[in-house]
Amino acid sequence: MTALVIAEHDNASLKAATLNTVTAAAACGGEVHVLVTGENAAAVAQAAAQVQGVAKVLHADSAALGAQLAENVAAQVLAVVGGYSHILFPSTAAGRNVAPRVAAKxxxxxxxxxxKVQGADTFERPIYAGNALAIVQSADPVKVITVRTTGFDAASATGGSAAVETIEAVADSGKSAFVGRELTKSDRPELTAAKIIVSGGRALGSAEKFTEVLTPLADKLGAALGASRAAVDAGYAPNDWQVGQTGKIVAPALYIACGISGAIQHLAGMKDSKVIVAINKDPDAPIFSVADYALEADVFEAVPELVRSL
Structure with a gap:
């Protein structure tokens, strides 16, 4: 019984989500192999080989795989799937794009x-926006799994010594083409990998106030900035800051929710945070039900005072 983890990367470095997925794969029992698909991604394959617990790295390199198009990556997974009992993807935008194609084929x-992995065929997953947990048992010969990375500790990025095996890359499917990519550059930590997140809600009232109130606190703490869906929909923050069921699932060491009421969609994305601090002037705000520290106060007064104290 061997599990195959599909590495997430940018052709230069291994994404942290892969390390959590390796931990999930190890819990399935048996060896853990990692598949690296990309273009000029030898450095990624070497990084994957050093991950603790990885027994082998499969490396497929070609121009057709450089943009990580879902059709081509899925075809590459299917080309090596024989002999694997579990195929695991991080539950990220990229993983959720490829996994259903593999499962369907x-x-x-x-x-x-x-x-959570309870056994080789038994798994735990949240349902109803995280308000209930389902225990699922699968009799399928191959388990295709997306892993919520916040549910597993990251495997050590060093200490491993897996062999890297170069495999033949699949041909371009021709079903899709890479046109371009617009990247947002930031000096702040990536939201899903940040240890501290300062998040704001619709109560901040405008994009200008969102920046004016929250940025100094995030700068003091070296934190990533997040937002509720309501704040994003109102145009106060960009889409990639959205935390929640339809945004990003996070579990930092410290999550500070400023002016966020705590709709069920938002709670589903952050309630696994180690310490939750909520600042809201509504004493009945649902966010207080999951907060470790609750401050009933006006966010426009409390946050600047907190910055001054720091």
Whole structure:
């Protein structure tokens, strides 16, 4: 019984989500292999080989795989799937794009957002926006799984000594083409990997106030900035800051929610945070039900005072 983890990377470095997925794969039992698909991604394959617990790295390199188009990556996974009992993807935008294609081609059910492995065929996953947990048992010969990375500790990025095996890359499917990519550059930590997140809600009232109130606090703490869906929909913050069921699932060491009421969609994305601090002037705000520290105060007064104290 061997599990295959599909590495997430940018052709230069291994994404942190891959390390959490390796931990989930190890819990399935048996060896853990990692598949690296990309263009000029030898450095990524070497980084994957050093991950603790990885027994082998498969490296497929070609121009067709450089942009990580879902059709081509799925075809590459299918080309090596024989002999693997579990195929695991991080539950990220990229992983959720490829996994269903692989599951459909294999004619098996996909196990989505797994947060715990109870056995080789038994898994735990959240349902109803995280308000209930389902225990799912699969009889499929190959388990195709997306892993909610916040549910697993990251495997050590060093200490491993896996062999790297170069495999033949699949041809371009021709079904899609890479046109371009617009990247947002920031000096702040990536939201899903940040240890501290300062997040704001619709109560901040405008994009200008969002920046004016929250940026100094985030700068003091070296934190990433996040937002509720309501704040994003109102145009106060960009889409990639959205935390929640339809945004990014985060579990930092410290999550500071400023002016966020705590709709169920938002709570589903951050309630696994180690310490939650909520600042809201509404004493009945649902966010207080999950907060470790609750401050009933006006966010426009409390946050600047907190910055001055720091």
């Amino acid at each position: 294999l004619d098996v059910a996909q196990l989505s957002d797994v947060t």
